[in-house]
Amino acid sequence: MRLRRDSLSDLLRARAPRGAPVELLLDSWSDVEDALVADGGRAMEAFTAANRDLPPVAGAIADRRALAQAVTSAHGSLYFAEPAFRALFTDTADLRPLLKRALSEGPVVSLAEGADGAAYTVWIGDEAAAARWPLTPDASAALQAGSQRLVVVVSAPSRSSELARRAARALDLTALEARLAEALLFAPNLEVAAADAGVGRETARDALRRINAKAGVRRAPELIARLIGVMCEVQAQGEDDESLAEEALGLTPGEARVAVRVARGATTPEAAQALSLSPETVKSHMKAVLQKTGAKGAKDLARLFAEGRELVTVASAAEAVFGEEEGGGRLRIVPSLDGARRIALIDYGPYDGEPVFVFHGSAAGRRLPDAYRHGLIRAGLRPIVVQRPGFGLSDPAAGDYAAAAADDMAAVVERLKLKSVRLIVRDTGAPAGLAFASAYPGLLGPSVLMNPHPPMSRTQPHSTFIASVQKHLLRNPQLVSVFAEFLRRQLTTPTIERVMFRALSEVAVDGRALEDPEVRGFLVRDIQAMCARSTWGFAGEHAVYAGGWEPPADVGAGAGWTVAVSAALPDQGDFSWLPIPGVRRARIEGAGVLLQFTHPGEIVKLLA
Numbered sequence: 001m002r003l004r005r006d007s008l009s010d011l012l013r014a015r016a017p018r019g020a021p022v023e024l025l026l027d028s029w030s031d032v033e034d035a036l037v038a039d040g041g042r043a044m045e046a047f048t049a050a051n052r053d054l055p056p057v058a059g060a061i062a063d064r065r066a067l068a069q070a071v072t073s074a075h076g077s078l079y080f081a082e083p084a085f086r087a088l089f090t091d092t093a094d095l096r097p098l099l100k101r102a103l104s105e106g107p108v109v110s111l112a113e114g115a116d117g118a119a120y121t122v123w124i125g126d127e128a129a130a131a132r133w134p135l136t137p138d139a140s141a142a143l144q145a146g147s148q149r150l151v152v153v154v155s156a157p158s159r160s161s162e163l164a165r166r167a168a169r170a171l172d173l174t175a176l177e178a179r180l181a182e183a184l185l186f187a188p189n190l191e192v193a194a195a196d197a198g199v200g201r202e203t204a205r206d207a208l209r210r211i212n213a214k215a216g217v218r219r220a221p222e223l224i225a226r227l228i229g230v231m232c233e234v235q236a237q238g239e240d241d242e243s244l245a246e247e248a249l250g251l252t253p254g255e256a257r258v259a260v261r262v263a264r265g266a267t268t269p270e271a272a273q274a275l276s277l278s279p280e281t282v283k284s285h286m287k288a289v290l291q292k293t294g295a296k297g298a299k300d301l302a303r304l305f306a307e308g309r310e311l312v313t314v315a316s317a318a319e320a321v322f323g324e325e326e327g328g329g330r331l332r333i334v335p336s337l338d339g340a341r342r343i344a345l346i347d348y349g350p351y352d353g354e355p356v357f358v359f360h361g362s363a364a365g366r367r368l369p370d371a372y373r374h375g376l377i378r379a380g381l382r383p384i385v386v387q388r389p390g391f392g393l394s395d396p397a398a399g400d401y402a403a404a405a406a407d408d409m410a411a412v413v414e415r416l417k418l419k420s421v422r423l424i425v426r427d428t429g430a431p432a433g434l435a436f437a438s439a440y441p442g443l444l445g446p447s448v449l450m451n452p453h454p455p456m457s458r459t460q461p462h463s464t465f466i467a468s469v470q471k472h473l474l475r476n477p478q479l480v481s482v483f484a485e486f487l488r489r490q491l492t493t494p495t496i497e498r499v500m501f502r503a504l505s506e507v508a509v510d511g512r513a514l515e516d517p518e519v520r521g522f523l524v525r526d527i528q529a530m531c532a533r534s535t536w537g538f539a540g541e542h543a544v545y546a547g548g549w550e551p552p553a554d555v556g557a558g559a560g561w562t563v564a565v566s567a568a569l570p571d572q573g574d575f576s577w578l579p580i581p582g583v584r585r586a587r588i589e590g591a592g593v594l595l596q597f598t599h600p601g602e603i604v605k606l607l608a
Contacts (some may be wrong), residue, residue: 008035008046015274021050022490024411026502029465036472047482054489056240058319059496059528066157066232066310067322069135071142072150079149080142088154090115099150109248109312111293112154112279115160118186119294121308123153123315134322145523154310158185158303165230165247167573170230170331171214181227184220185303188296191416216335216342221302222265226342228306229393230333248308249293258285259293262406263302291464313533319492321528328373329385333393343391343408345386347416353382354445356422356607357409359429360385362538365596366392369519372600378606381422382563386412388432390536392529401540402549405432406439413443422607423447430551431544438552446560449578450595450607451569456551458577464570466503470542477546484535484542493531507568507592519597553579560584562606566591 011031012021025032036043043259068084076092076099089095094113102108107125127143128594135143145148151380157163161182168178179197187193196206212218241263242367245256261271269288272279282565295301314320325489329346336343348368360366368376368383374384388405389397396405409432413421422445425433430452438446456474473483505511513519555561555578563575564586576586586606591599 007039008032008043009049011035012046012050020490020492021054022487022495022499025469026498031466033468033472036170036476040532043476044478044482047479047486051482051485051489054486055316055318057313057317057533058489058491059319059321059493059524059532060314061321061525061528061532062310062314063157063163063232064322065160066155067314068154068156069133069139070152070154071139072099072152074099074148074427077414079145080139082136082139084159085152085154086119088114088116088156088159095122095124095152098122099152102126102150103148105313109308109315111249113154114295116186117294117527118296118300119304121155121304121311121357123155123311124150126150132318135322153311153315155307157228157231157307157310160231161445164227166331167227167230170333171226172210172332172334173211173214174207176203177207177211177214180204181211181223184208185224186300187226188300189309190220213335213339214216215333217265218340219265220299221263221599224302225264225306226333228303228310230331232306232310241309244305244308244312248312249289249304250542251289251292255285255289255292258282259289259301260305262286262289262298265298265302303419303533321493321525325398326563328370329367332416334412336395337411337414341389341395341397341408342393343386343395343411345384345412347383348377348383350377350382353377353380354422355382355384355416355418355420356424357412358383358385358424359426359433360387360530361426362428362541363424363531364523366530367522367526369522369600370599372596372603375604376607379608381604381607384412384416384421387530388429388537388541390534390538390540391531392537394537396534396536396540401544402431402435403439406435409436410440410443413440418443420445424450424603424607425452426450428453428541428545431541431549434551434555437555446607447562448603449561449563450603451566451593452563452578453545454575454577456545456548457550464506467571473542474546477543480542480546481535481539484531484539488531488533488535488538491528493524496527500524501574504593509568509590509598510592510594513592513594513597521595551577551579555580562586564588564603564606566595568592 011024068082068088070081070085071079072092086121098108098110102124107129109123111119112122143151164182169183173181176199180193183193183196187196189200190204194201212223215223217223217226238278241260242256244261245251246253251259257275258271261274268279268282272282293304295304329348332345332347334343358368366385366387373383387394387408389408420443423433430449500514500523504514561580562584567587567589569592588595588602589598595603
């Protein structure tokens, strides 16, 4: 039985009490399509209104090593505590006011002083509030063994040597630079950090200049934020730092505005100019900020913001997921060509292999399935997945999205000291791949375009659910960002699985692949890591198409292009829009959208 034809706002409101609004698209797409056709102009208003009622983050992934758990009484008696928690809080006396407050008022996020005298952000809640946290079995048993027990979660990635080593590897720091960077996390100044790292002051100064250059930052607070961001690997974006400062750090609105800018690296004159305040007022606010937070300076304040942001994001998410990422590869963070942005990539090695940039899709592909990765490496290749602007840990880019993505790839070639690269371009990554080929032909080796999405000027039948949704999205450019945010706020595991089955099961081979729980789990975590905290990449890439993108006319044959299509997908085969002379064509029989899982060997053969 069909829902009555109505406005999109009415349809979304009718769905809200019964579950995630995105389920309306899955269960009653024809009604949504009718509403979009009848009154597409008001769709943006409808999705914006729906977004206001959704949690800010749906699924948040956190590394267990960044957080420490304990179960206590309201008076601070410990029933369970992880070793990392005991190292931070040898005495829970300072937590008692917060424990009592959480018992009477509900979950609390605030600062607490650790045994080392440093301030840390903690979350405290009762059994009901803690139900959404994936507690360890021992913690769960201790919580359920008595009444009026509370869970305490501390955010302290800066105290994990394992995470510090990961950050150092990601930034390609030398052993000396890594020691100094870790010491800087808590040392009050460079002189103390140098002594802790076992080097002289001048040696430390030179090393710090190299560290800043590799991290793409100018000042110590920015470096600390960058280090902790890499430690957490999936970091919140920081748009709500002023709210964090007021609610968790206990600052006034004026103090919060100053604290945010100083923690991001602004000097007193720069903060004063940005906020239209006198330098004396900024200094007065900062004095109050340091007194209230216990921070020892701007650098320590940057640490508090980074760690607090991570904890608040996980605590406010509809679904918290703890774990350590698997799948091999080395996370790297490199500066853009102008040094203003960070670019994230995963380098699977080996370093003597022929480099190939393996493109991710518009929502997944940040990690490579084992069979695909091993096949590329056996073929003598070095797969590298560069996260395009706004995806994963790569910073968003202003201006021409495709050009920025191309420049980022050129920056990776330069930073990794590569001579040239091959490309495996897929789906909506086509504008970025072709922009790179046009702007940097001397860096390009033999490459593959897999199921490239054509320009909007090329009308195609839309016989699948996902193609129909994409059609309406790209024909209404103003909808791209708000619709992306609508999806992002609902990216919990059950919803992602429902969307995947609805979108992909129309192709039998993809439906069978999704029946494998390992494939589903891989895709769910990949999507959450790519898009759960920011829609910049998804929105930016789709806005390229919605804005009327056409492929550059000067791509040229280069070292040779192959256009490959999955034979099981409908509406494939017309690539006359590609201005590439001498392009080779290939069909991958029996393949659908998930060919990196179902046909990895055939993809490798295209480059062999």
